[in-house]
Amino acid sequence: xxxxxxxxxxxxxxxxxxxxxxxxxxxxxxxxxxxxxxxxxxxxxxxxxxxxxxxxxxxxxxxxxxxxxxxxxxxxxxxxxxxxxxxxxxxxxxxxxxxxxxxxxxxxxxxxxxxxxxxxxxxxxxxxxxxxxxxxxxxxxxxxxxxxxxxxxxxxxxxxxxxxxxxxxxxxxxxxxxxxxxxxxxxxxxxxxxxxxxxxxxxxxxxxxxxxxxxxxxxxxxxxxxxxxxxxxxxxxxxxxxxxxxxxxxxxxxxxxxxxxxxxxxxxxxxxxxx
Numbered sequence: 001x002x003x004x005x006x007x008x009x010x011x012x013x014x015x016x017x018x019x020x021x022x023x024x025x026x027x028x029x030x031x032x033x034x035x036x037x038x039x040x041x042x043x044x045x046x047x048x049x050x051x052x053x054x055x056x057x058x059x060x061x062x063x064x065x066x067x068x069x070x071x072x073x074x075x076x077x078x079x080x081x082x083x084x085x086x087x088x089x090x091x092x093x094x095x096x097x098x099x100x101x102x103x104x105x106x107x108x109x110x111x112x113x114x115x116x117x118x119x120x121x122x123x124x125x126x127x128x129x130x131x132x133x134x135x136x137x138x139x140x141x142x143x144x145x146x147x148x149x150x151x152x153x154x155x156x157x158x159x160x161x162x163x164x165x166x167x168x169x170x171x172x173x174x175x176x177x178x179x180x181x182x183x184x185x186x187x188x189x190x191x192x193x194x195x196x197x198x199x200x201x202x203x204x205x206x207x208x209x210x211x212x213x214x215x216x217x218x219x220x221x222x223x224x225x226x227x228x229x230x231x232x233x234x235x236x237x238x239x240x241x242x243x244x245x246x247x248x249x250x251x252x253x254x255x256x257x258x259x260x261x262x263x264x265x266x267x268x269x270x271x272x273x274x275x
Contacts, residue, residue, distance in 0.1 A: 001083045001084050001112075002021075002081060002082050002083050002084070003021065003082060003083070003084045003085070003086060003133075003136040004021055004023060004077040004080070004082035004084070004085045004086070005021060005022045005023070005085075005086045005087075005088065005129050005132055005133050005136075006022075006023045006024070006025050006073060006077075006085065006086070006087050006088070007022065007023075007024060007025070007087075007088045007090075007125060007126070007128075007129040008024070008025045008026075008027060008088075008089065008090050008095055008097055008125075009024050009025065009026045009027050009039040009040055009251055009253075010027060010039075010090035010091075010094045010095055010121045010122070010125060010251045010253050010254055011024075011088075011090065011121070011122070011123075011125035011126040011129060011251070012045070012122055012123060012125075012126055012248055012249050012250070012251045013125075013126040013129055013130075014040040015040075015045070015248065015249055016123075016126050016130075016248070018126075018129070018130060018133075019133060021082075021133055021136075021137075022129050022130070022133055023073065023076075023077070024040065025065055025070070025073060025087075025097065026038040026039045026040055026041050026042075026065070027039045027062050027063070027064065027065075027094075027095050027251070027252075027253045028062070028063040028064070028065065029043065029048065029060055029061075029062060029063075029252055029253065030060065030061040030062075030063050031058050031059075031060055032058075032059075036063070039251065039252055039253065043252075045221075045249040045250070045251065045252055045255075046223065046249075048252040048255075049221050049222060049252070049255060049260060052252075052255070052256075052260050053260050053261075060252070060256045062094060062095055062252075062253035062256060064095045064096055064097045064100060065097070065100060066100050067099075067100040067101070067103035067104045067107075068104075069100075070097070070100050070101050070103075070104035071104040071107050071108060073104075074104055074105070074108045074111065074113065075108070077111070078108075078110070078111055082111070083111065083112065084111065084112040084113075084114075084142075085111060085112070085113045085114070086113075086114050086115075086116060086132060086136075086142070086145070087101050087113065087114070087115045087116065088116045088118055088125065088128055088129050088132065088149070089101075089115065089116065089117050089118060090118060090120065090121045090125055091118070091119050091120055091121055091182065091185035091186070092185060093121075093182075093185060093186055093187055093257065094121050094251075094253045094254050094257065095253060098115065098117070101115055102115070114142055114146075116128075116132075116146060116149055117185075118149070118153060119153055119184055119185035120153065120156065120158065120182060120185070121158070121182065121251065121254050122158060122219055122248065122250060122251065122254060122264065122266075123217050123219065123248045123266070123268075124152070124156045124158065124266065124268055126248075127152065127156075127215075127268055128149055128152050128153075131148060131149070131152060132145050132148070132149060135148055151269075152268065152269075155268070155269035156266065156267065156268040156269065157181070157182075157209065157266050157267055158181070158182040158219070158264055158265075158266035159179055159180070159181050159182075159190070159202055159205070159206070159264060159265055159266060160179070160180040160181075160182075160187075160219070160250075160258040160259070160262050160263070160264045161177055161178075161179055161198065161199060161202055161227075161262065161263050161264070161265070162177050162178050162179075162180070162258060162259035162261065162262045163176070163177040163227070163261055163262075163263075164176040164177045164178075174199070174227075174230075175197035175198065175199035175200060176197060176198060176199075177198045177199065178190075178192070178198060179192075179198050179201065179202050180258055187257060187258070190202075190205070202265070203234050203238065206235070206238060206265065206267075207238050209267070210238060210239060210267050211239070212239055212241040212242075213269055213270060214267035214268065214269055214270070215267060215268045215269075215270045216235050216242055216245050216265070216266070216267050217245065217246055217247070217248060217265070217266055217267070217268070218231045218232060218235070218245055218246070218247040218248070218263070218264065218265055219247070219248055219249070219250045219263060219264030219265065219266070220247055220248075220249060220250060220263050220264070221249075221250050221255045221259070221260060221261060221262050221263070222261070223247070223249065225261075225263060227263045228247050228263070231263060231265050232245050232247075235265065250262065250264060
C-alpha cells in the first residue's frame with residue numbers, strides 16, 4: 001500500500017533531501033498578535049534566528065496547526081493516491097499536534113491513518129521519517145515499522161549546549177555554559193559537575209555513551225558558529241571510527257526553548273543489535 005508520511009517541521013526535514021512521500025506539517029511561530037509565520041514555508045531557520053537574536057524583546061510562541069489544516073493535508077494525500085498515512089509527532093515539549101490530528105482523522109475515515117509519538121525532535125525525528133518511509137517501501141507492515149521506530153526512540157540521544165558568552169569560541173571561557181538533555185520527550189538540565197567546565201562535561205558524558213555503531217550529528221542555531229567545527233573535532237577525538245560528521249539546523253520552535261545561541265550534539269544507533 002502506498003503510504004504518505006507526515007512529520008512536523010520540528011524535524012528540520014525541509015533542509016534534508018527527502019522523497020515526496022514525506023510531507024511536512026509546519027509549526028506556526030507567533031511573534032505577536034499581528035505577526036506569525038509558518039516554519040520554513042514563510043521563514044527559514046536562518047532568517048528566524050537572525051530576527052530572534054536582533055530583537056531582544058520579541059517573545060516567540062510555537063503554535064500547532066488546527067485540525068482543519070491537518071484535514072487538508074489528509075485530503076491532499078488521498079488525491080495523490082496514497083492509501084495510508086503515518087503521522088510522526090515531535091516531543092510535546094515543542095508542539096502538540098496529537099489533538100488536531102486525531103480530530104482530522106475522525107473526519108477522514110476513508111483512509112487508514114496512524115499516529116506515532118517520537119518523543120524527540122531535530123535530526124533524529126527526520127531520521128525516523130526517512131527510516132519509516134524506507135520500511136514501507138520495502139513492504140513492511142505498520143506494526144513492523146512501529147517496531148523499528150521504537151528501537152530508534154530508545155537508542156538515540158540529543159544534548160544541547162548553551163554558551164554563557166555569546167561571542168562564543170573567541171572568548172577564553174567558551175567552555176562555560178549549560179547543558180540540556182532531551183530525555184523521554186522532556187528537556188532536562190544536566191547538573192554541572194564541580195571543577196569541570198560544562199563543555200568538557202558534555203563530552204565526558206558522550207565518551208561514556210557513544211560507540212562505533214552510532215551515527216553522530218551536530219545541531220546549530222547559527223550555521224556560521226565556530227562551535228560547529230569545535231564540536232566536530234571533539235567528536236572525532238572520541239572515536240577514530242567516526243568520519244565526516246554532518247550538521248543540521250535546530251528548528252525554530254526548538255531553538256526558542258534551548259536558546260538563540262545554542263548548539264547541539266547527539267547520536268543515533270544505526271544497527272538493531274538485538275537482532
